[in-house]
Amino acid sequence: MNSELDGKVYLSVAPETRYGTVLQALEAAEKKLVSILRTAATAVNHLVPQRTGEDSTSIAFSTSSTEFLQLIKEVHGELADQLHLVSDYRAxxxxxxxxxxxxxxxxxxxxxxxxxxxxxxxxxxxxxxxxxxxxxxxx
The missing domain is CATH 1.20.5 (Single alpha-helices involved in coiled-coils or other helix-helix interfaces)
Structure with missing residues (x-):
């Protein structure tokens, strides 16, 4: 019943199969996308003017932005590794x-x-x- 509540599709594929490995990689990429959105929200929150510690806000924004870009790079790499599945489609x-x-x-x-x-x-x-x-x- 959990699958109905969170909107995800759960496939029962054994992890040792090729498709199981692909699904695990895509699930990991999905989790990183969630992390990307959270990091982006954190970075935007650092842009909100605060009365104290404006230098630390700039550093925190820079750190969040760097983390955001690193996560984007990782997801891009993971999805690029799975791209062959789209180009090698068989009916x-x-x-x-x-x-x-x-x-x-x-x-x-x-x-x-x-x-x-x-x-x-x-x-x-x-x-x-x-x-x-x-x-x-x-x-």
Whole structure:
């Protein structure tokens, strides 16, 4: 029931499998994204003018900003490592989408060929009538 409350999708994949490893890496990246947002909020809070310790506010903002940029770099690296999954996409074996798309493309090809055949038939009908009218009656 916990999955309904926090909005996350929990997949039961064994950690030793390739996809389990990928999911663990993506989950780690997700946790770092939460940390990034918290760090950004902290950095913005340091921008709020305070009456005392303005020098320490500047140092705290600089520290938070550096941490924020480091976390962004780490998440970027983790997501870049998983990018091949997007570029190496294969349709799910039981999905009918590719078969439907193939059928759609085939129907379009049949329609185009049918139009070409009708056009060719009309052309031949017109030209054969013209040629037939020029032929002398030899009977």
């Amino acid at each position: 799910y074996g039981r999905s009918a989408y590719s078969a439907e798309k193939d059928m759609e493309i085939t129907q379009e090809k049949v329609r185009l060929i049918s139009e070409q055949l009708k056009s060719l038939s009309n052309y031949l009908d017109e030209n054969l009538k013209i040629e037939d009218s020029h032929l002398p009656n030899s009977l």
